[in-house]
Amino acid sequence: MPRQRKVEQRAAGTRDRILAAAAAMIGEDPSVNLSVRTVAARAGVSTGSLRHFFPTQRELRDAVLAVIYDHVVSEDGIHDRSVPARDRLVNCLRQVLAPAGVGEQAREAWGKLFETFIAPEPTDEVRAAYLAMDREGQRRVESWLAILTQEGALAAGENTRRARFLMTVLNGLATERALPAEKSILRSETETLYMAVDCVLNCRT
Amino acid sequence: MPRQRKVEQRAAGTRDRILAAAAAMIGEDPSVNLSVRTVAARAGVSTGSLRHFFPTQRELRDAVLAVIYDHVVSEDGIHDRSVPARDRLVNCLRQVLAPAGVGEQAREAWGKLFETFIAPEPTDEVRAAYLAMDREGQRRVESWLAILTQEGALAAGENTRRARFLMTVLNGLATERALPAEKSILRSETETLYMAVDCVLNCRT
DNA sequence: ACCTGAACACCGTTCAAGT
DNA sequence: ACCTGAACACCGTTCAAGT
Numbered sequence: 343m344p345r346q347r348k349v350e351q352r353a354a355g356t357r358d359r360i361l362a363a364a365a366a367m368i369g370e371d372p373s374v375n376l377s378v379r380t381v382a383a384r385a386g387v388s389t390g391s392l393r394h395f396f397p398t399q400r401e402l403r404d405a406v407l408a409v410i411y412d413h414v415v416s417e418d419g420i421h422d423r424s425v426p427a428r429d430r431l432v433n434c435l436r437q438v439l440a441p442a443g444v445g446e447q448a449r450e451a452w453g454k455l456f457e458t459f460i461a462p463e464p465t466d467e468v469r470a471a472y473l474a475m476d477r478e479g480q481r482r483v484e485s486w487l488a489i490l491t492q493e494g495a496l497a498a499g500e501n502t503r504r505a506r507f508l509m510t511v512l513n514g515l516a517t518e519r520a521l522p523a524e525k526s527i528l529r530s531e532t533e534t535l536y537m538a539v540d541c542v543l544n545c546r547t
Numbered sequence: 548m549p550r551q552r553k554v555e556q557r558a559a560g561t562r563d564r565i566l567a568a569a570a571a572m573i574g575e576d577p578s579v580n581l582s583v584r585t586v587a588a589r590a591g592v593s594t595g596s597l598r599h600f601f602p603t604q605r606e607l608r609d610a611v612l613a614v615i616y617d618h619v620v621s622e623d624g625i626h627d628r629s630v631p632a633r634d635r636l637v638n639c640l641r642q643v644l645a646p647a648g649v650g651e652q653a654r655e656a657w658g659k660l661f662e663t664f665i666a667p668e669p670t671d672e673v674r675a676a677y678l679a680m681d682r683e684g685q686r687r688v689e690s691w692l693a694i695l696t697q698e699g700a701l702a703a704g705e706n707t708r709r710a711r712f713l714m715t716v717l718n719g720l721a722t723e724r725a726l727p728a729e730k731s732i733l734r735s736e737t738e739t740l741y742m743a744v745d746c747v748l749n750c751r752t
Numbered sequence: 753a754c755c756t757g758a759a760c761a762c763c764g765t766t767c768a769a770g771t
Numbered sequence: 772a773c774c775t776g777a778a779c780a781c782c783g784t785t786c787a788a789g790t
Binding site: 378379389390393397398 | 783786
């Protein structure tokens, strides 16, 4: 069932060149700033042409993220539509949380984070190192949201904000894993993850 | 003990006018973009003069944040029904967040928390001390939720879970205040607080 | 429909020049 | 030391004009 006519395929060609250029730039330097002009120049098209396919920078960025993580096709299970979207997203978020560890391991992990990024004078080098880490996590979460948006499980347009929100929840959970806890932390952690995910999936903003 | 000379007091005068102008702008519209030119114009100084006191936009934003959080420390206002429930709850949560501080202050606060509760062997004494703190915060948040439940702004029955969720978000935000941040933290912090509060107020669980 | 590039209204930072 | 405003090199978006 070929929905696209010939002209649209030609258009898809330059659309893809734009996405490929942007993806290549991120591949070379994950902290690169994707401006209209740099991406357009790299793709060999005009800024106006880029704007024709991606009316705002946000839409360009979201599309690039989706492309990158589609090609990486990891086993995170985000694509498995036999599972409800909320369960898939929660499982993915657990993968971000996993390196935080539990118990003594969690305290050691927090200790390293503290000694590396909080205790020392925040030089540009220290800042850049942390921000690269943070952006990587943010990108992962945004890529999952982009995929759920593509399936229609999520309204478009706020994924950066949503990802920031989820990252904050994960930071809170990671911190609480290092701090003393009342009773089984797993239960309240699961409840909190589902509350955050349901918020993102259901609430209008 | 007057450490400042006359000249420095004059300088502090225009420095304060800049901070006041920026704080006023945020007061009128919390999502406003504080650019060099708009803030300088509002304060009635040149961009060069602003740059003399705040060499980068980051330093300006940090200073403004500190001023705002100092002045917003007031009573909780949870009962003031002339304000929408979500705004009241966000303001109350900000009060829990306030002691986390900003900038260097935030890093020091985290340092103390780390040395007190994470670094040492978790004896029963250490655990109890932290859990008391944690429960106090949880109790405050739950009391606010109880009031909103009484007004009918919130469905009954899940307030402990909801409070735990909000505490986790606050822990995440406090952690992010100590870590290096990308841009103005105030805006994404506000967005995250409102997302969390809207989640609690609107979403069915 | 697709594509161009100029134009517009911003932005943060630098700096010679004044007081 | 404090202050000015122009200048520089960016940014995202809009749009008349071409094919």
